[in-house]
Amino acid sequence: MTGISILGTGRYLPDRVVSNEEFTAFIETSDEWISTRTGISKRHFADGETTWRMGAYAAQAALDKAGVKAEEIDLIIGTTVTADYQTPSMACVVQHAIGASHAYCFDINAACSGFVYALDLARNQLVCGGAKTALVVSSEMLSRLTDFADRTTCVLFGDGAGACVVRAEEKRYASCLGSDGSGYGLIFCKNPPPASPFSAMPEELNDISSTDIKPGHLWQNGREVYKFATKTMPEAVHNACVKAGVKEEDLAYIIPHQANARIVQAAMKNIGMPMEKAWLTIAHTGNTSSASIPIALDELAESGKLKRGDLLCAVGFGAGLTYGAAVFEW
Known part of the structure; x- marks a missing residue:
């Protein structure tokens, strides 16, 4: 079973930190209301950075930790729902910024599942010989899409980026990816x-929801997303473990998408694992979409709690609806 070796991880969080209390200046809320319902105490907001620049910072940090030169990167996969440009891809701009001139580059949009999808794509390219060394860069500026008049969602999101350098290696690996477009x-x-x-404006753009949502603002049906996440995350973890030939209890840590602490708690209960095995950063990062898993992975790597050979599972869910889990050895 050809798997992956993560040579280095990196993250970037903007200096601007926004506490729960700061939201009380313009919406009816409180630190207690936010923290008890979401697990979030603060988050980072970009203050002059671009999405690609955050990604470049995270990418360079991953390269430095991996001891890999930018010229050695053959492939860059970017994940984002908040790209600075419709085109070119974020990955191409990051390539130029870090000097990875030999890499071929593209972005994917699998929303909050993006990192898991990209990691699996990178593994496939490495195994088939399309690349020797890959860089996955997930960068998100959800503050760009936030409706700060919507008290139910504006407190959830944060900005940041995470990255990892990957090569193929004979290690245990398996994934489970899926989508349910009926929940788009x-x-x-x-x-x-x-x-x-x-031409006229497409009418289909107006039938996605009966709610009056402003263009450019992120909206979600929290109740239905909760149901989807707490069902699909355990299923994806289980299926990935079965494919890898391991059991859930063999995992050292699960690194979930940091959407909401309550979602993670319910999912971990459904998986049958203690919360101690879920690595959470949401209290100080908020929901950073596809960047949340690599940010958490980098923090876990720096914690000193991992040892080589530990089995990890990254699992996410997001708009689409998408979901995915990847089991790999550290």
Whole structure:
């Protein structure tokens, strides 16, 4: 079973830290209301950074820890739902910023599952010989999509980036990826095309939800997303473990998407594992979409609690609806 070796991880969190109390200046809320319902105490917001710049900082940190030169990178996969440009890809801009001139680059949008999808794509390219060394960069600026008049969602999100350098190695690895497009309207951000003198606005852009959501603002049906996440995350972890030939109790840590502490608690209960085995950063990062797992992985790597050979499982869910889990050896 050809798996992966993560040579180095990196993260970037903007200096601007926003506490729960700061939201009370413009919406009806409190630190207790936010923290008890989400597990979030503070989050980082970009203050002049771009999405690609945050990704480049995280990428360089991962390269430094891996002891790998940028010129050695053959492939860069970027994940983001908040790209600075419609085109080119974030990955291409990061490539230029870090000097990885030999890499081929592209972005994917699997929302909050993006890192797991990208890690699996990188592994496949490494195994088939398309690349020898890959860089996965997940960078998100959800403050760019946040409706700060919506008290139920604006307190959830944060900005940041995470990255890892990956090579193929004979290690245990398995993944479980999936999507349920019937739930496409449960988490969304409208991006209507500009007015054209030659064509009408597509009516289908208006039937995604009965709610009056402003274009460019992220909206979600929290109750239905909770149901989806607490069902699919345990199933994805179980299926990935079965494919890897291990049991859930063999995992040293689960690194979940940091969406909501209550979701993680319910999912861990459904998996049958104690919360001590879930590595959480949400209290100080909030929900950073696809960047949340690599940010958490980097913090876990720096914690000193991992040893080589430990089995880890990264698991996420997000808009689409998408979900995915990957079991790999540290």
